[in-house]
Amino acid sequence: MIRSELPAAEVRLRPMTTGDADRVLAIYQAGLDGGNASFETVAPSWVDFDAGRLPAHRLVAVDGDGTVVGWVAVSPTSSRAVYSGVVEHSVYVDPAARGRGAARRLLDALIDSTDAAGIWTIQSGVFPENAASLALHRRAGFRVVGTRERVGRHQGRWRDVVLLERRSPLVK
Numbered sequence: 001m002i003r004s005e006l007p008a009a010e011v012r013l014r015p016m017t018t019g020d021a022d023r024v025l026a027i028y029q030a031g032l033d034g035g036n037a038s039f040e041t042v043a044p045s046w047v048d049f050d051a052g053r054l055p056a057h058r059l060v061a062v063d064g065d066g067t068v069v070g071w072v073a074v075s076p077t078s079s080r081a082v083y084s085g086v087v088e089h090s091v092y093v094d095p096a097a098r099g100r101g102a103a104r105r106l107l108d109a110l111i112d113s114t115d116a117a118g119i120w121t122i123q124s125g126v127f128p129e130n131a132a133s134l135a136l137h138r139r140a141g142f143r144v145v146g147t148r149e150r151v152g153r154h155q156g157r158w159r160d161v162v163l164l165e166r167r168s169p170l171v172k
């Protein structure tokens with residue numbers, strides 16, 4: 001059976017570990033190669049990935065044979081105390097495992113994790129062409145803040161970015 005035929009029920013979540021580095025970065029690179037995930041074109045080294053993301057809120061989705069098929073992680077947005085509960089997240093799923101609910105489960109679990117830690121806002125910037133990400137986030141309760149127009153160049157082309165955010169109702 002090829003991976004994309006596995007039922008969604010066989011995807012389970014667990015905390016990301018250093019041992020997941022190669023799969024996490026390969027899935028990251030596959031997402032970047034699609035051209036609609038990020039301004040970045042090359043996945044970082046594990047050292048840089050690890051240094052830039054909060055250890056407490058990193059999850060992977062694994063399929064029935066234990067292969068990592070997706071991940072979610074967050075970075076702080078500012079060193080200012082007032083924004084200490086505001087993070088920016090990334091969620092990436094292996095192209096062979098998309099459309100099975102892995103990202104939705106990762107995002108829901110991330111929200112549980114950040115809510116429990118008192119993080120009040122999760123935000124992300126998404127290219128308007130990234131229909132899958134926009135649908136995923138809308139269904140997970142994110143709102144569109146607005147669209148930044150031609151805010152950066154990606155492979156020589158100016159791109160708009162839709163700003164999304166989810167304000168936790170639990171953190172008061």
Ligand SMILES: CC(C)(COP(=O)(O)OP(=O)(O)OC[C@H]1O[C@@H](n2cnc3c(N)ncnc32)[C@H](O)[C@@H]1OP(=O)(O)O)[C@@H](O)C(=O)NCCC(=O)NCCS
Nearest residue numbers: 031037091092093098099100101102103104132133135136
């Ligand atoms: C965006 C991404 C993470 C979605 O992963 P996924 O596991 O396929 O998403 P899911 O199967 O969990 O789908 C989540 C929801 O989005 C919807 N969706 C997924 N792909 C879609 C698409 N191409 N078009 C429209 N809706 C889509 C699903 O119907 C689902 O809605 P539902 O909960 O009502 O059924 C995946 O496409 C990816 O890794 N893309 C490259 C990296 C990227 O762009 N990351 C986001 C950067 S902001």
